[in-house]
Amino acid sequence: MDTTTSATTRLTDAQRLDWLRLIRSDNIGPRTFRSLVNHFGSARAALERLPELARRGGASRHQRICSEKDARAELATAERLGVRLIAPGEGGYPPRLAVVDDAPPLLGVRGGLDVLERPMIAIVGSRNASGAGLKFASQLARDLGNAGFVVVSGLARGIDQSAHRASIESGTVAVLAGGHDQVYPPEHADLLAAIVASGAAISEMPPGHAPRARDFPRRNRLISGSSIGVVVVEAALRSGSLITARIAAEQGREVFAVPGSPLDPRAAGTNDLIKQGATLITDASDIIQAVEPIMERGIELREPDEDPLAGDPDASDRERIVGLLGPTPILLDDLIRLAGASPAIVRTVLLELDLAGRLERHGGGLVSLA
Known part of the structure; x- marks a missing residue:
């Protein structure tokens, strides 16, 4: 049984608005957001100090600060789409994602919140997957679902969609690179609707944001961060799935790889992962046996980092x-x-x-x- 973090945070409506304004302002990422809030005590206070800090850093142009009007408009759009903006520690925020260094301050969630608090295993792989790879991903996702795990993936063609489809009944989570109203690829709109009906979809991007190339590595950190471990089924040597595996290792997640024929370029990346120390797996039991000790350790939200503004540089x-x-x-x-x-x-x-x-x-x- 997985021990997860209990919900310890509850933002007021005013705080959620301020948090949204801060994270949507120019040059504010999750780490910067956390540093500012830790130092100034609130997002509202941090918003007031942004111009001064940017000026001290040598900003060459005026920094755009998200207005209250724009933030309210985003909240209204999210509500219309059935999306809830959830902070780390609030119910429905994936507990393991909440403890990574760059966890989104606000995560857009559509679907059921309970599925996001269950133990997750990520399954990723080639978009141009082989028939054998698709079949194995389906079987693996089905077996993991039957064992009580939620399967998380990126809604992409190939391995991702195969894993999602096989685990819809048991619970699956789609991690989006764009906003909730910008389904990519477009032909997976029906699949996403089926996922949300019994599972969930998550994104850190605002509604209307069409995914760009640089958004997919950002999405990949959410896939690995939400999970106990990441399984790479098929991947070429330059596959985006290998980026997910690298990020997973940096986050302290387990990395699993399915071996393949040395003659198949779609297996070159997974075979290389095994050479680098990833755990070779051939069925779901290999994964379950490896993660059971991890699940027993539980999860705790980290203490805030050292205040980065404690010093006053000259x-x-x-x-x-x-x-x-x-x-x-x-x-x-x-x-x-x-x-x-x-x-x-x-x-x-x-x-x-x-x-x-x-x-x-x-x-x-x-x-x-x-």
């Missing part, structure tokens, strides 16, 4: 830290050591650069100038 601090940054990513720990400044000072400068649109954050604690 002009020389900023000049030194910015001078160490460039287009090549550098580890945050190395940046702190080379700058000879406190972690709080360095994090403050990075946050200012972030708000000014001058910083790019990479996986594994790497940062670079945008």
Whole structure:
């Protein structure tokens, strides 16, 4: 039996509006959002300080701050679509997703909330899947569903849709790269409707947002973050499914791979994952046996990170830290050591650069100038 986080958060309507305004403002991602709210105590207070912080970071243009009118319009559209905007710790927010570093402050949920609080296993793979791969994904999803797991995937063609269709009755979750009203691919609109009827769909994007290429890796972190483990059924060497597997490993999730013929390029990525240490699986029992000890440990929401605005950098601090940054990513720990400044000072400068649109954050604690 999975032990999950109990709902400990409940936003007021006013707080939800402020949270939405903050996360929809320019250059505010989930990590920046959390840093600002932790420091200033509320999203409303953070909104008031955004112009000053962006100016200190060297913003070259006016930062767009989401207006109350626009936020209310989004809330009204979400309600019309049957979408609820849920914060980490509130009922219906996937417990495991709530503890990752870049968990969305507000997650758009359509469908049943109960399915999102059950233990999830992600199944992903090639869009151009083989017949054998599609059959295996279906059988795996069916067996996992019968064992009490919810299958989560990305609604894509191929392996994703096969896993979703086989687990509709037992419960499946579709993670969308665009807004809830922007189904991709369009031919899966009927499949999504069937998923929502007995399961759920989630997205961090606003209604009307059509998915772009860069949105799919962001979606992939939600797939892996919501799950106990990720199963890659088929994947070429440059497959997006391998991005999901990499993110899963960074998030501390289990990574499983289905072996395939060395002669089939659709199995090259999964075979390579196995070489790198992914767990080889041939049926659902392999997965269940591996995740049972993890499920028994339970989940707790993390304590807030060190306040990144605890330090007050002066002009020389900023000049030194910015001078160490460039287009090549550098580890945050190395940046702190080379700058000879406190972690709080360095994090403050990075946050200012972030708000000014001058910083790019990479996986594994790497940062670079945008």
